[in-house]
Amino acid sequence: MKNKAIHSETDSLASTAFKCPFCGFVGPLEMMGADRFPILQKLEVIGAGRRAAKCPVCKSTDKERLIYTFLKDVEQLELKSDLKILHIAPENNLQLWLESISTNYIAGDAFLQNQHFIGNVQFVDIRNTVLPDNNFDYIICNHVICDIKEDKLALSEIYRILGYGGVAILQVPITKVSGTVEYENVKSKEEREIAYGYGYHERIYNDADYVELLSSIGFNVEVRNLSKEYEGHGLNPVEDLYICRK
Template identity: 35%
Template structure:
């Protein structure tokens, strides 16, 4: 299983993976049904989750039903329990929409929900994050998760995110974050895909973010709250939902 998943992740283009997953997902959910782990996004339980990872694979992290990873389940719990996302009338911009969320967010009648990306088949608007086709102060909420590590000019991307967010608006900008690293590392001379996977953790990542990520967002103009939502959960809940203890949710406001 582990070898098969590694081959699929590394050799099948992501847009095609998204389409194929709609066929494979129901089969996996039935095959792995159990009571050990629960996906809070749809409430379904399984005897195990699936492995996932481009370089070093992480075991027991990918939900068979929603295809959510640890960060998606953490974000769902936070949005559900600590924000107005599911209740208030909000205009939302969602970058590179994740399958775990896409249809669920689309169905929420309180949201004016717009998705955007350059390549995703789930995007309403095909757009470059560094040159967005939206007016200033357009969105109450922006979700931009595990996107910025792919962008060469992340400063420009952050400036665009700030520009299109309404004053008083908020967003969540998750990234792969190495909390042990003070400074972000990037090296544009590394172009080999296997070398990028080895150094950055994924072949299409261009940097490893350190704790200075939060200060960079602050320099753009955002107020930043480094939220450790797992600190409010029990050990049993963290294990049940297969979360990463101590994972930080970057909550930004304008």
């Protein structure tokens, strides 16, 4: 009996141990994220706040590993050829990998100054790109829409340039315990920090509201949680993936 108990404990530890899908590091995750503003705890905001989520070696976050896991293991991008990929506000590990598998990869950001990018990044304002209609197989815009005042404009532009059969990944911080939080009179960095938990965010979306918004633009939205299936990847167990298809 004693041996059996030890054995099962080892099994459960092994199944939950973090092994970084990017760099292979095995061990504890580092703490990351801010918790100065109580709104994040009050609204139980998913994809925000202080948590053990950063790989100590490659610095990948739970948010970045979620997209990597989806694209690599679920969508199996490495088996597809001639993929056209647009990556807005590129995360380093994701960018290096996408560059290595696609010759038609574009990394873009509306703010190129005072940022440290690991690869080539060109100016792209996702509210108004000069990119052609129905063009990309994948668009990754991870925790960016929450920073844009004109969110419908940006989502419509992403829909326009996404190809038919294409997939857009448009994660944002989510609350499931309140409706969407957005105030007309909140304008300064200090006001945003108190209202939304971050000085550069424009709102906190409710999960059902966000799916409704994405659907109203035209996306076919699938909500999926990969954390159990890929337990060792250090994903946030409560962060659902919003897979937006055209």
